[in-house]
Amino acid sequence: MTTTAQTHSPDFLAGDEYSIATYAVLSQGGTLYDGAEGPALERDQALRIYRAMLATRVLDERMLAAQRQGRLSFYMQCTGEEAAVIGSAAALDDADMIMAQYREQGALMYRGFSFDEFMNQLFGNELDYGKGRQMPIHYGSRKLHYMTISSPLATQIPQATGFAYGQKLAGDGLCTIVYFGEGAASEGDFHAALNMAAVHEAPVIFFCRNNGYAISTPSVEQFAADGVAPRALGYRMHVIRVDGNDVLAVYRATELARKIAVEDNKPVLIEAMTYRLAAHSSSDDPSGYRSRKEEDAWRAKDPIRRMQLWLEAQGWWDEEQEKALQDQLRREVLDTMKRAEKRPPPPIDSMVTDVYADVTPALQRQLDELKRHVRRYPDAYPRGARSLDPALGQDDDSQGGD
Numbered sequence: 001m002t003t004t005a006q007t008h009s010p011d012f013l014a015g016d017e018y019s020i021a022t023y024a025v026l027s028q029g030g031t032l033y034d035g036a037e038g039p040a041l042e043r044d045q046a047l048r049i050y051r052a053m054l055a056t057r058v059l060d061e062r063m064l065a066a067q068r069q070g071r072l073s074f075y076m077q078c079t080g081e082e083a084a085v086i087g088s089a090a091a092l093d094d095a096d097m098i099m100a101q102y103r104e105q106g107a108l109m110y111r112g113f114s115f116d117e118f119m120n121q122l123f124g125n126e127l128d129y130g131k132g133r134q135m136p137i138h139y140g141s142r143k144l145h146y147m148t149i150s151s152p153l154a155t156q157i158p159q160a161t162g163f164a165y166g167q168k169l170a171g172d173g174l175c176t177i178v179y180f181g182e183g184a185a186s187e188g189d190f191h192a193a194l195n196m197a198a199v200h201e202a203p204v205i206f207f208c209r210n211n212g213y214a215i216s217t218p219s220v221e222q223f224a225a226d227g228v229a230p231r232a233l234g235y236r237m238h239v240i241r242v243d244g245n246d247v248l249a250v251y252r253a254t255e256l257a258r259k260i261a262v263e264d265n266k267p268v269l270i271e272a273m274t275y276r277l278a279a280h281s282s283s284d285d286p287s288g289y290r291s292r293k294e295e296d297a298w299r300a301k302d303p304i305r306r307m308q309l310w311l312e313a314q315g316w317w318d319e320e321q322e323k324a325l326q327d328q329l330r331r332e333v334l335d336t337m338k339r340a341e342k343r344p345p346p347p348i349d350s351m352v353t354d355v356y357a358d359v360t361p362a363l364q365r366q367l368d369e370l371k372r373h374v375r376r377y378p379d380a381y382p383r384g385a386r387s388l389d390p391a392l393g394q395d396d397d398s399q400g401g402d
Contacts, residue, residue: 030309080277183214244274
């Protein structure tokens, strides 16, 4: 659709008129802003949201510590962004598809992914749904409608448009939400996905977590416009900017976005303004590109504390319950981690299954060669060697040689 209006004066637009306000409901003190109206959250759902937020924080703290201890190779935290992720996931139908980037473990937590399931993936053991083929934090769950995470940045965004278009054709009244950071919004996949969704009227919610940094690149060095939200106007798409640390605002915005997506078959862009309190990953040191003063300013806006105060104001929570839940979650995480890291890895043969209907001769030769190599050098691959051959010490081929 192109406008047919005419003008006879060469007036240029610079985009300054597209400054978008931030929707906020809940103050840091846990009270509603004057004139704001919160969503109709029942007590049980509010507590489910809060538990998922707190459980995600506890999991992140413990697993980063495990990585530092050498028990885990890699980890990425959701710290500071729990309200954006979990508040939005809570506003969906549990059968809606979630396509995540790599910092949305809270959405899985809310839907019921257990600590065991998290740990099995993180340690890549025999119970890992991905059979140990992915690095840590690349979760996926068919039963919870959570597409397996892919490492390359922004690939999930056009995939979400295609999946949502399929949901539209199926007519089941479902939609897809796709998460990504403002750094991923600089990828070409972002623009292709939004244009395709707008043209084909796909029921997809594009959820941008604008957490301030694309690894070490601050948002002010990524784009000159007023954030990511105004881009939706170029595709004639519904858009809202929301305080990403305000769980009530995020929930309400996503609830309304889903209504537009499902009932009107229109895509929606949500830009959640938040902050990554943790490092980009366990391989990153943020002290090299941002100040402690900046971090402390955002730490004072902690989304978990904000919701805790609101729950207490409703009479639904207190400090005693808070301490009991934190203690319980820490025990569960530690106990589950100890179980998961003791489990053996997936069978070596699983490396070549699910690739073709039948294992090809070339893959079989590679697998056989790998087995011989592991048997020859069992000390270099202790867990794999035990999994491959429990009676390895009696195997002549394990004694070395050319």
